[in-house]
Amino acid sequence: MKIRHTLQELNRIDMFSPYLFFPFVIFIYFATSLFDFGRFEYFDLTYSVAPVVLTGFLSYWLMVWIVRSKNWRFTITLPDSLRGKSIPLLFLLAGVGLVAYILLIISGQIGIFDAEVRRNPNPSLQFFSAMLWFAALYLGSWFFLVKNRKIGAFLLLLIILIGLFALIGYITPVIVMLFTAIIVFHYMVRPIEFTWFMTALLIVGLTFSMIGFYQLSTEDPSNPLNSRDLPEVSDELNVDQIEERNALLRAKMEETPDVIRGINYKNVTGHVVLSKLMEYTDQEGYLLGDLHASILGPVLPGEQIMPRKLVAELTNSLSVEEGIYITRPGRTTSPTLFGQFYADFGYVGVILGFGLAGFLITILYNQTRQVGERSYQKIAYAFVLTIFTVSLHTGLLDLGLIFMILFAFVTSTVEKKI
Template sequence: MNKLKQFFTKVNKIETFSPYFFLPFIFVLYFFTSLFDFHRFDQFKLSESIWPVVILALVCYYIGVYIIDKLQWTIPSFGLSFLGKYVIQFIVLLTMIGLVCFLKLIFDGGLGISDESNRRNLDPKLNFFSQLLWFGVLLLLSYKMILEEKMTWKKAFVYGSILAVVMFLFLLMAYRTPLIIMLFTGIIIVHYVVKQVKLTWFLSALFVIAVVFSMFGFIRVLTEDLSKESNSRDQPDVELTVEEKAKLLTAEQKVNLTPKWIRAINQESVTGHIVLSTIIEYTQEEDYLKGEIHRGIFNTVLPGQQTSPRKKVTEVVNSISIEKGKYITRPSRTTTPTFIGQLFLDGGYLLVAIGFLLYGVLISLIYNKVRQAGIRSFHTVAYAFVITVFTVSMHTGLLDLIFILMLGFVIIASSSIKTNKRKLQY
């Protein structure tokens, strides 16, 4: 018993949200849980291992973090320090824009939670700008908590309740990503200004959160209106040999031996594994897309009909899986490629190495700014938001222009705000 207690004592000394632990831990956990595939890998006949590129990504991330940590570099001001005094006013303005667009979206009947097809048919411009509501509220609440001279659990509860209301509003849109970003950014802020979140508590909370959000996605699928063509679950009409049909049927039977609700627990990570493996297989047959995915992020705001990056990923992975008699993603849906898959599809191992190196560098630059200026600064808010978005992108990819703009704003705001140099304490 004493040895077990000593073990947990040592574990709880780990700085849960440091660049060395938080993102890499979620990253490794994501791909580890994907190994419990309940025969889905056989169902999709995966032929390419993801582990070489996963290990490369992790190593390059750590190299980026380590180099910046040792050099003690911080994010530069970019010559924009004169903007620092206007940051809060600008966040308030963004929040107001977001509120107006959100209300317009709701009054127009844009409740994505009512049906999956409604979520995909929301007005794209209103949906884009409505995201500024949760973004602005999250930053303002987090910064207010940071500036509290004496943060109590009572005050934290009040701030948490306000954030919970905003989370509920965006729950009506049926998008999980903003909810996860708000939740984990809030947890990191609490960790630094209220009470340090011990690793054992964090792991327990992480398990509960993962199950809740998995069940949310599961229920969302169960409640689809199958009479709508966009919700069709028909599989591709392709010619398979008798042997291929028998193997596919056997694999599906093995998959169905596990109840759907159990499979739903790690559905996202298993699908991410399948998508990444299929992307690797695609590039070996068709070559890399050489920037098409990342250009698509910005092309979506251009006039006319544009193919979104995730829609392109759907086309890519289905072009491989159709030959095997299955859709990885229904043709009417989009596909989250994982951040590795996003980079690999455009530029292979080289782009993955560069992307994760830059992730490590950027996170470490902001973290060093927090350590230099102290936790009672906007830099803590910036760090919490950036590392959360980067961590979430391990599954979703970083393919939404709104999130890229949010990251850019937070990073520039952090670099422009002047603070006194104080040692990090919490």
């Protein structure tokens, strides 16, 4: 009876409020990463990520409390003739995205069948093609859930979008679309209870973990990009000892079946990368904005180093002398949202970055509280909350996603409130 009563109380909680969802995912992400199966020892982690994670968590939660208690909302005063223009603008973005997507397909960038394409997409076409799924998701939510209660049509559109972007190998948009749809469903169709939420989170998490494991286990070893050769140990006097040590630690890791390690592979990798970024900045100093400046790479002329390639270079610089790659050559590394802010500006960056996340998310949440059951504002809230949550692993390093957050934030303040 007590368990049933507890579940009933939990089911009354709004799991997608700023107080709960984002902090809950932070906890789950790093708690599950502690089951490292020997990887921490293999990569010689000496810096605990706990102070950085706790700092970001407290900064976020404090900002949420302030904005929620003050009921702050962001408003822009515009003539009535300019209100309600977000939908035509979304149609324009969808058209631009569709053209870019078609160009991707014509140029043969079908990443689901080609790992090299998936890892090295055309940055400009990737940026503009993202406008298709972003705008279509918004428009579908607006026409099929806000204006008309056509849940079946919305689900069909979602399946088509997921299929289109899974085809070109873009996993992040698929995750964003799924979670945005779940949150939109929660606020506009039927509240999702805690037990259903936990079940959905477990299923989605395991599904994408297994996708990553499948991609890793089915790599073509004849492709140089998939080489698992290790770098040479630079310490010529201790080569044998270092190689023996590495071999023993790899054997220890491999005692755990690959499929088990694959369950939390990305979480452990994020933990490792954050720790190594802390180590790198302690030795070499903070990047002082270089990582965030590289976000502009897709729209700048000439060859630019992309943010995640920069992260891969930094973390590998700490391990290659010991005969270990944290990230194999030619691949990219997600720094986590904590690592992104910390690498550039240390604890100050973490405090400001997570404070800003709490501010934006809660401002939008406050705006959803003053509108009707179905509204444009709730689509914006669902989308921005999802982007920041997914970015806990990937980092917020995609110019397209930053544009989408700004678009959602601004248009939610000027759109007519139903």
